[in-house]
Amino acid sequence: MSSRLTITNLIEEIAADHNKTLKPLSDDLxxxxxxxxxxxxxxxVARLEDKLGIDPFSASEEAYFPVTLGDFIRSYDHAVAA
Incomplete structure (x- = not known):
């Protein structure tokens, strides 16, 4: 399963578990x-670390905070590739 699919599936699952209404999931969200x-x-982030075995935000020496969903997904794609 790709990082994108894993991330979007978990977002939808967590939103449902916490009765949150999501905006449409797009890279520019x-x-x-x-x-x-x-x-x-x-x-x-905790569930992604369990599933993917990485946390790109604690592994990085520089503080980086993604702004969009696309940024968030790319953070995981880069960490998986490294």
């Missing part, structure tokens, strides 16, 4: 406007 709150994002 601003994460702060997605419908998820900070707890949901923390759960997402």
């Amino acid at each position: 601003v994460l702060l406007e997605s419908g998820l709150d900070s707890l949901c994002f923390a759960i997402l």
Whole structure:
């Protein structure tokens, strides 16, 4: 399963679990406007670390915060490829 599919499936699952209404998932969707709150994002990153075995945000020496869903997915794609 690709990083993109894993991420979008988990976003939809977490949103349903927490009764959140999501905006359509597209690369240009601003994460702060997605419908998820900070707890949901923390759960997402934790579940992605379980599934993919990486956390690109704690592994990086530089602080990087993705702005859009596309940025978020690319962070994981780059970490998986490294």
